[in-house]
Amino acid sequence: MWKEFKEFIAQGSVMDAAIGFVLGLAFKAIIDSVVNGLLMPIIGYLTAGIDFSNLKIVLKEATDLAEEVAITYGQVIEAVISFLLIAFFLFLIVKGLNAMRKKREALLTAEAEPEAAAEAVPTELELLQEIRDLMKTEQENR
Numbered sequence: 001m002w003k004e005f006k007e008f009i010a011q012g013s014v015m016d017a018a019i020g021f022v023l024g025l026a027f028k029a030i031i032d033s034v035v036n037g038l039l040m041p042i043i044g045y046l047t048a049g050i051d052f053s054n055l056k057i058v059l060k061e062a063t064d065l066a067e068e069v070a071i072t073y074g075q076v077i078e079a080v081i082s083f084l085l086i087a088f089f090l091f092l093i094v095k096g097l098n099a100m101r102k103k104r105e106a107l108l109t110a111e112a113e114p115e116a117a118a119e120a121v122p123t124e125l126e127l128l129q130e131i132r133d134l135m136k137t138e139q140e141n142r
Helices: 002-010 012-046 073-120 122-139
Strands: 058-060 070-073
Touching: 002 012, 012 073
Parallel strands: none
Antiparallel strands: 058 070
């Protein structure tokens, strides 16, 4: 069972998924820093200094015995902005990859077309045989 587990873990698809997951987490960290460090201060400046991370609806004030109970909708706004940025960047990446694939396919088909065109051009022998066949049918029709 241990051997099977090691084989499963060492398979390429599992390793590719793990690498993709780690890169995704690193990408998310970059996006979060862009959102929190660059965009949210700009948005806060444009909205008269509102800090979205501190926006909340307090349901119950903090006391000596209990912490504050609040709905922190500002964090939700930041998460939505972060999600939209990640989705937009992934869209751009996929769009670029699709454009590269189309160019590659166009190049591959362009390389294959001259070969197909060369094959479509009849040889001298084929032309002579065709002329002979036409002359035979012409004589038979007379």
